[in-house]
Amino acid sequence: MSADDRRFEVLRAIVSDYVATREPVGSKSLVDRHQLGVSPATIRNDMAVLEDEGYIAQPHTSAGRVPTDKGYRLFVDRLSQVKPMSVGERRAIHSFLSEAVDLDDVLRRAVRSLAQLTRQVAVVQYPTLSRSSVRHVEVVALDPRRLLLVVITDTGRVEQRLVDVGEVADGGDRPATVDHDTVLTLRALLATHVTGRRLADAADGLADLPAQVEPALRPVVRVVVSALLGALVDNPEERLVLSGTSHVTGAWADQPGMLQGVLEAMDEQVTLLKLLTVVQAPDAVHVSIGQENRDDNLARSALVSAGYGSGSTVMGGVAVVGPTRMDYPGTMAAVRAVARYIGEIVSGR
Template structure:
């Protein structure tokens, strides 16, 4: 074993012990707890080298060492494989998610499972509407002056809008049939941004006799096709925050603000490029001072190479990275299979 490989084994042991105990790790405890195959003196020398290179730090004089963000980064990058979940765990996740009755229920169950598996804050993103296709547009008569529009996407999302036509317009069955045909021709089968552009043209190009109905209906339909940022994320496990950051109470307020505002989380989700890849962002890599002492483990879900949305866990940098990465990847895969199959 080379000196570099041996030092990485020492770093791996420090990460493991610090995650488990939350206490700085000394060379004596490393020699006692881990079969590193070298003397305590060699371990001390390796720890000194790791500290010089910025992978570990000494928080207090005469204390042991703790991993730095750089140390966690090296540890994550050199994981030979993500710790697999047990067959029982995978079956339990799949069975729980499969019982969902609709898209909202799928995401609620997914985020709850992830929070319970990792004991951290879990986040699931609604399928990104810009990547969704319109599967169906239904037009229903509520009364002579009101319509109900129902838009269903290929990701299982259902949007409803009521159309008030005003006192000067009365709708009949023929108008509803024509309106339904127009929306089917211009919206169904298209990605939402393209459907919005096509539908917007209807108010200008449609038969003047139908325009008093088409114009308000188009306005309502566009409201369904435009991205709804305020409902993009579902969170669970916020009760874990106090315990997870118990040794860093000064960071709690910032973490809560970041989770509440969601802007950083959405940016990180938007960077996900493949349903199969797990991404780990650590400390300053997140580019948000409120999350400077945090890590985010995320994965996209979807079908084939298309990412529909993201799944993530937010916790302190001192987290069980192998276990968290396995849980995030498993939940993301199941959510992708269920959403793509709807």
């Protein structure tokens, strides 16, 4: 074993002990707990080198050492592979998620499972609309002057918009109304020009619809098109589901000064959505540590994330947020497993 490999083993032992005990790790405890195959003097020398290179630090005089962000980064990068979850754990996750009745239930169950497995804050992103296709558009007449538009994407996401056609002039002095034939016409138009298309392509198809109907219907079609564009293109709401916020206090118990900032980051979903944009492909696990998060509130936190989707298409992201002192191998395995199951369910496999 080379000196570099031996020092990495020392670093890995320090990370393991610090995660388990939350206490700075000294050379004596490394000798007592780990079979490193070298003398205590060699371990002390290796720790001195690791400290000089910035991988560990001494928080207090006469104290042991703790990993730095750089040390955690090396530890994560040197993981040869994400350790597999047990058969029982995988079976429990799959069974729990497969009982879900709709997309909302899938994501609620997924985020709850992930929070329970990791004892951290878990985050699941709804399938992003920009990567979705339209599976179906339903038009329902609530009364002669109001329509309900229901858009269902291929990921199971549902968007609803209420359209008041009573405010639309039909070319005369009376307000516009809709009857059964108008609803049928709208359904047929949307099925032909929108259903089965990616949202960006569907928007192009919507723009031409008013010109394809008789003049009397154009005011109603225009307001329907406007509502659909607002729902799917102009303001595509991105949503997150969180679970495990009760774990925050315990996870950061030794860093009480960080609690307020972490809670603010949890509340500010835009921050978490930005962090999830780094996910480029399903099944790839990404870990950002400390300052890599580029958010002062998460400067002492780690975020383990993975995408879910179909094939090479990412539909959304899954993540766990915790202190930099976390069980990275276990957390990475749990995040990847849950992301895989969500992808299978959402894509209909």
